[in-house]
Amino acid sequence: MLNLVNEQIGGLSENVKQKFFPCIFVTFTFLLFSNLQGMIPYSFTVTSHFLITLGLSFSIFIGITIVGFQRNGLHFLSFLLPAGVPLPLAPFLVLLELISYFFRTLSLGTRLFANMRPYFHVAFVA
Structure with a gap:
């Protein structure tokens, strides 16, 4: 996941890229798990x-x-x-x-x- 973030954020040093990683990772995991929740029968996704x-x-x-x-x-x-x-x-x-x-x-x-x-x-x- 960190390599994906490093590839998408260009023109910055590795240290600066790692500062943005927690925000991107939390957003990604929230969307992933809330969308997967909709796959459970009799459930819905918050998105x-x-x-x-x-x-x-x-x-x-x-x-x-x-x-x-x-x-x-x-x-x-x-x-x-x-x-x-x-x-x-x-x-x-x-x-x-x-x-x-x-x-x-x-x-x-x-x-x-x-x-x-x-x-x-x-x-x-x-």
Whole structure:
């Protein structure tokens, strides 16, 4: 598991990567065991509730944003403007990237909820 985390987090030293390992490992094990719980007959998974998945994605989003600002300051916002963008296009691209950054949280929470919800697609077909 530690090797997987080291592969996914690039550009940081091994010492810094190991600081993020407990958070990633706890999130992974929570999702693993809560999703496996749904495989037990007459049971359900807690990730089939929209507020659980939304709360999990928002808390991770807020945590990553706080850690990003603590480690990088305002330079954390540099991901909103890729290198080589023409200056007249910059305001639109920054706005688009900012909207994308915020909606990623909603998207990830909704995807986990929809995948874990039994017979979710039947409600929309019928």
